[in-house]
Amino acid sequence: HQYESARLRLNYTVMSKRKLLQLVNEGAVTGWDDPRMLTLSGLRRRGFTPASIREFARRIGVTKSDSWTDMGVLEQCIREDLDHNAPRALAVLRPLKVTIESWEQGVVDEVELANHPKRPELGTRKVAFTREIYIERDDFQEVPEKGFFRLAPGREVRLRGAYFITCERVVKDEAGNVIELIAKHDPASRGGESPDGRKVKGTLHWVSSAAPTVEVHLLERLFNAEQPDGDKDTDFKSFLNPASLEIVTDARVEPSLANAEPGSRFQFERLGFFYVEPENSKPGAPRFNRTVTLKDSWAKAQKR
Helix, strand or coil: CCCCCCCEECCCCCCCHHHHHHHHHCCCCCCCCCCCCCCHHHHHHHCCCHHHHHHHHHHHCCCCCCEECCHHHHHHHHHHHHHHHCCEECEECCEEEEEECCCCCCCCEEEEEECCCCCHHHCEEEEEECCEEEEEHHHECCCCCCCCCCECECCEEEECCCCEEEEEEEEECCCCCEEEEEEEEEHHHCCCCCCCCCCCCCEECEEECCCCEEEEEEECCCECCCCCCCCCCCCHHHHECCCCEEEEEEEEECHHHHHCCCCCEEEECCCEEEEECHHHCECCECEEEEEECCCCHHHHHHHC
16 A cells, blocks of 8 residues: 555656557557556566566666656566576577588487576576587678677687587678588587687577477567656657567577477576567467566667
8 A cells, every 4th residue: 555655667668558558459558458568468478577576676676746757677677586586598689500410420429508597406408519510690790890790701709608600601692692601619528618718708698409499479568758747838759769670580599498488587698588478489489588688788779
């Protein structure tokens, strides 16, 4: 009851019911439980935990006056909760094939990775490493720009928990698009370290070519303004973020995640925290919703 007199404005959360109903009726969202909506049902579908919402309420406190709380506060609460509790996994959202010519055809090496770097009690898992793997397309540049330390022609990088590889050739289609990389590996670097002590700046996540395909929903904030209904002279719907939802249908994940339990949460290394949505997942075909990125990318984008 102590909260009944308090009115919290979490960016656009306390828009009038009439305005929110407009979004639902006009198809801007799929319903009141759309994962982009800051309703309890929407937050649940996005993967927010009760603990993170309670911590958010504790941090903002109670006030009888109108106030605005940065959305980043809520995002930081779930980020901290999942950083401690969510097991790690390898996933590639936009796959680029890499063939390691120095690797013998048909040979499979199982590398061991920790389920959580700070919680050894959660154990380890084995991930298959093969001649053909996938890396993130954004982790390769044919002509690397300044400050880009990932894979490029002639450059050596570390594959997370596996080997050093060097890109030797680039394969393109008729339109000139890069469709495959040809690489070699250093057998002595198994585990991600070289006996001679040489250092590489880039460490990439990866999955084997046998990794299953899953659907991933990349969710961002529904509005691209902090107070979309703050200007009475401007239609609040003009601030709708066109990039609030991106559906990726050909993401690749570790084989064990193909049977991930609905309602479970993972950190996809280097990508963010993801939730297996019970409403739209099927046995052997989970659907992952991105709960939040690893860092506050929204604040960085606004600064730019």
